[in-house]
Amino acid sequence: MSPSNIVTIRELSKEYRQGEIDVVALNNISLDIAQGEFLTLMGPSGSGKSTLLHIIAGIDRPTKGICRVQDIDVTKLNESGLADWRNQNVGFVFQTFNLIPVLTAFENVELPLLLTRLSAKRRREQVKTALELVGLADRSKHLPRQLSGGQEQRVAIARALVTDPKLIVADEPTGNLDSSSAQEALSILQLLSKQIGKTVIMVTHDPKAAAFGSRSIHLEKGELTN
Amino acid sequence: MTIAGFIARNALRNKRRFLLSVSSVAVSLFLLVTLQVALRELTNPINDEGSTLRIIVRNKVSLAQPLPARQLPTIERIPGVAAITPFSYYGGLYKGDEKFTSFAQFAVDPVRALDLLSDAKVPPEQLKAWIADRTSAIVGKMTADRYKLKIGDRMPFTGQIYPCDLEFKIAGIYEGTADDRNVMFHQKYLDESLGNPGTVGTWWVKASSVEEAPLITERINKAFANTSAEVRAETERAFQLGFVSMWANIKILIGGISMVVVFALLLVTVSTMSMAIRERFRELAVLKALGFRRRELFAFILAESFGLATLGAFFGAGGAWLLYRSLDMPKLTSGMFVVFEVTPQMLALAFTIAAVLGLLSAIAPMIGVARTSVVQGLKTLD
Ligand SMILES: Nc1ncnc2c1ncn2[C@@H]1O[C@H](COP(=O)(O)OP(=O)(O)OP(=O)(O)O)[C@@H](O)[C@H]1O
Ligand SMILES: [Mg+2]
Numbered sequence: 001m002s003p004s005n006i007v008t009i010r011e012l013s014k015e016y017r018q019g020e021i022d023v024v025a026l027n028n029i030s031l032d033i034a035q036g037e038f039l040t041l042m043g044p045s046g047s048g049k050s051t052l053l054h055i056i057a058g059i060d061r062p063t064k065g066i067c068r069v070q071d072i073d074v075t076k077l078n079e080s081g082l083a084d085w086r087n088q089n090v091g092f093v094f095q096t097f098n099l100i101p102v103l104t105a106f107e108n109v110e111l112p113l114l115l116t117r118l119s120a121k122r123r124r125e126q127v128k129t130a131l132e133l134v135g136l137a138d139r140s141k142h143l144p145r146q147l148s149g150g151q152e153q154r155v156a157i158a159r160a161l162v163t164d165p166k167l168i169v170a171d172e173p174t175g176n177l178d179s180s181s182a183q184e185a186l187s188i189l190q191l192l193s194k195q196i197g198k199t200v201i202m203v204t205h206d207p208k209a210a211a212f213g214s215r216s217i218h219l220e221k222g223e224l225t226n
Numbered sequence: 227m228t229i230a231g232f233i234a235r236n237a238l239r240n241k242r243r244f245l246l247s248v249s250s251v252a253v254s255l256f257l258l259v260t261l262q263v264a265l266r267e268l269t270n271p272i273n274d275e276g277s278t279l280r281i282i283v284r285n286k287v288s289l290a291q292p293l294p295a296r297q298l299p300t301i302e303r304i305p306g307v308a309a310i311t312p313f314s315y316y317g318g319l320y321k322g323d324e325k326f327t328s329f330a331q332f333a334v335d336p337v338r339a340l341d342l343l344s345d346a347k348v349p350p351e352q353l354k355a356w357i358a359d360r361t362s363a364i365v366g367k368m369t370a371d372r373y374k375l376k377i378g379d380r381m382p383f384t385g386q387i388y389p390c391d392l393e394f395k396i397a398g399i400y401e402g403t404a405d406d407r408n409v410m411f412h413q414k415y416l417d418e419s420l421g422n423p424g425t426v427g428t429w430w431v432k433a434s435s436v437e438e439a440p441l442i443t444e445r446i447n448k449a450f451a452n453t454s455a456e457v458r459a460e461t462e463r464a465f466q467l468g469f470v471s472m473w474a475n476i477k478i479l480i481g482g483i484s485m486v487v488v489f490a491l492l493l494v495t496v497s498t499m500s501m502a503i504r505e506r507f508r509e510l511a512v513l514k515a516l517g518f519r520r521r522e523l524f525a526f527i528l529a530e531s532f533g534l535a536t537l538g539a540f541f542g543a544g545g546a547w548l549l550y551r552s553l554d555m556p557k558l559t560s561g562m563f564v565v566f567e568v569t570p571q572m573l574a575l576a577f578t579i580a581a582v583l584g585l586l587s588a589i590a591p592m593i594g595v596a597r598t599s600v601v602q603g604l605k606t607l608d
Contacts, residue, residue: 059515059600080519087517094604098512102239107227112516114229159516 006166006199007033007056012065014051014222025051026062027222033201035166038193040210041203043219049203050171052219056201057090057169058082069167087115091160093170093189097152099144105131105155106140112163130158134188150181157188161198168192170202174209186212237530240502244534247498251538251583252545254491255576258484259546262572265480267563278436280342281443282313282465283429286456290387292425294455301429304449306442308434309341312413314427318383318392320373328556329369329407331383333416334430342432343410345403352377352398360415362397366406368564370399372557381409390419405564431459488579495587499531503591510595511603520596527591532584536577543568543576 014026025048033039033056041049054060055067058074067075069089077085092098099108109130113123131137134154144152153173160168170189174182190212192198202213210216218225238244283301285291292314301310314333319326336357348356348364356362365375375381375396382393394411413426431446433439439461446459503510510523547568555566598606 054601057515080521083514083517083519086515092512092515094512098508098604100509100512102235103227103232107232110227111232111513114227114232115517115522 004035005032006035006037006070007031007201008066008068009056010066012052012055012062012067014048014055014060015063024222026055029065029222029224031217031224033199035199036193036197037215038190038200038213039202040213040216041201041219042205042207042210042216047219048222049219053169053171053201053203057092057167058086087112087163089165089167091163091165091168093153093156093160093168093173095172095175097144097149097156097176099152099155099159101144103143104140105136105142105144105147105151105158108144108155109158109162112159116163126162126164127158130162131155133161134158135184148181150177150184153177153181153185154188157185161192166199168198168200170200172203172205174204174206182206182209233526233529233533236506236526237502237533243498243502247494247534248538248541250494251491251535251580252540252542254487254494255539255542255580256546258487258579259543259568259572259576260550261480261484261487262575263546263550263566263568264563265477266569267566268476278439278461278463279433280462281431281433281439281446281459282462283431283446283457283459284427286458289428291455292423292427293429293457295424295426297429297450297455297457300449301431301446304442304445306434306438306445307431309338309432311335311338311342311430312426312428313339313430314413314416315387316383316385316392316411316416317387318385321382321384327383329366329409331363331409331411333413333427334410335413336410339410339430342430343400343403346400347402348398348400356397359395359397360412360418361393361395363394363409363411364398364400365396365409366403367399367401368406368556369409370396375399388416388420390416392416392419429457433461491579492583492586495531495535495583496590498534499527499587500590502530503527503594507594507598507603507606511598511600511606514600514603523595524588524592527595528584528588531588531591532581535580535584535587539576539580543573547573 009029009031012026012029013024016023016025029052041052043049051060055062055075056069058069058077062075065075066073072085074082074085099105100111103111106127109127110123113126116123118126127140128137131140134157136151136154136158139147139151139155144155147155153176157173160170168189173185173189177185186209189200189202193200193214200213202209204210283293285293295312298310298312301307311334316331316333318331320329340353346364352364356364363381365381369375377396377398379396380393381396382391384391392411392415394409400406417423431442433442443459443461447457450457513523514520550566550568553566555563
């Protein structure tokens with residue numbers, strides 16, 4: 001395990017019990033992800049891409065195996081420890097944006113910062129920087145419904161990076177976007193990994209989207225096939 | 227943005243639903259407080275010191291049966307009796323009233339009654355005038371104010387119980403009793419109008435001490451045992467409570483209605499909160515993913531349901547308090563309700579109920595949120 005690896009996964013499995021049958025979502029996966037990588041996860045539907053992403057991001061737990069992010073085994077943290085860890089280390093981008101509809105773009109981006117000890121002034125600065133980075137500084141007062149899908153997703157990316165996390169995870173972030181909006185979103189993710197050194201892990205079906213990444217891995221029936 | 231701002235924004239996201247829920251809490255608690263006020267008014271007998279000293283002697287058969295006037299010297303001789311006067315409820319309909327006159331008229335012996343009316347303040351010259359003129363009466367200040375009566379005015383009544391109409395000249399206006407509404411006139415005047423039947427409605431007796439009052443009532447009862455007019459003597463307080471027991475069923479009824487109101491209210495708040503949280507399950511999962519802990523989400527839910535319920539209580543109970551303070555209840559209800567006051571205890575009750583409602587309606591959503599993992603929550607559809 002080299003020190004530049006941010007994520008270390010060893011013999012990771014996830015099974016679901018469905019009555020009598022065991023569904024194997026992930027089967028004995030071992031994977032290293034380096035700092036600053038833009039990793040894309042591909043594979044057919046049901047192959048376990050989301051499951052793997054969720055475990056790395058600390059919102060799901062494996063049945064067995066190790067998933068270490070930096071020096072912390074996230075599978076060993078308890079509920080609230082994991083929540084704190086996510087707040088500080090992971091930024092989420094979802095397929096359906098998942099902005100809070102009653103909050104403005106600015107407030108949506110500010111949301112994860114409410115859990116930190118930052119002063120209101122410092123929070124405002126960070127939100128501004130994040131919105132500028134995604135090119136939406138002029139839309140900060142807009143509500144999600146007053147934004148286009150592409151703009152919404154860029155706000156979501158700003159929300160994901162506002163806490164300055166090490167990892168940004170994205171589950172089919174372009175799935176609901178037209179191709180030009182998708183290009184914009186992907187360029188931003190690429191920029192984050194290339195120029196700011198964030199580690200980005202993205203699930204996608206689209207080979208064109210995967211082309212933005214620095215490395216691509218394939219999952220098939222819960223196993224890596226490279 | 228602050229956490230409080232975030233909670234408020236969430237609560238107000240469906241403004242119409244929020245408004246309707248707050249209104250239904252407000253209206254229900256308004257009703258509840260009103261019921262409590264009415265209940266208190268109906269069941270709280272006027273409780274002044276004199277009422278434990280005063281004894282009412284009535285016919286054992288019923289209150290409607292008169293007593294022979296010749297009983298007076300017998301009662302007067304009973305040890306412990308400090309004063310006695312005839313006390314006959316005339317129950318006339320005052321000119322201008324349609325069906326019901328809201329104040330009582332009692333025939334008394336003015337000179338004897340003075341001892342029993344010790345808390346009534348009447349200027350001495352008015353008292354003198356009353357004693358001197360057998361067709362005159364003294365009137366309680368509340369009644370005088372209500373009908374804009376002054377000394378020298380005439381008050382005509384139509385007899386409803388006694389077959390005689392009477393007209394009194396107002397000799398004085400008194401105040402300072404627990405209920406300044408009654409009209410007091412001469413028993414002699416009533417007797418004459420009825421052709422001197424030699425009867426009185428009841429006797430009004432003053433005991434020499436509070437401790438002795440129960441003994442005296444017993445002595446009076448014994449004195450007329452096995453006569454043609456057996457009596458029942460009881461302290462005024464007991465007499466009032468006897469009336470009050472009539473209201474016992476009403477009390478149960480009002481209590482029952484109050485419970486139903488609270489229960490219906492519970493259903494409203496529980497369903498509102500369940501709906502409000504259910505449609506936000508996905509967002510709550512997103513908040514969890516962003517690092518909000520379970521207990522923070524619990525706090526959001528509790529704050530929202532508490533806020534809704536207490537806001538309702540604020541408008542409902544507070545509204546009742548303001549309204550009944552500013553309304554002239556005696557006038558509006560023709561004297562049926564006099565005090566009609568929202569007490570601090572009633573406000574406390576309303577807010578306690580609101581707090582409990584807030585808590586109870588947060589339970590189901592909190593369980594739902596606790597049970598749902600981030601991944602499950604993210605999968606729920608909007
Ligand atoms: N809660 C669950 N209970 C049972 N089985 C589950 C559950 N969640 C996922 N699975 C199963 O785990 C497997 C992997 O699911 P996952 O969502 O990771 O697939 P995916 O690769 O993300 O697919 P897609 O591209 O369609 O999103 C699937 O076979 C799915 O049926
Ligand atoms: Mg998936």
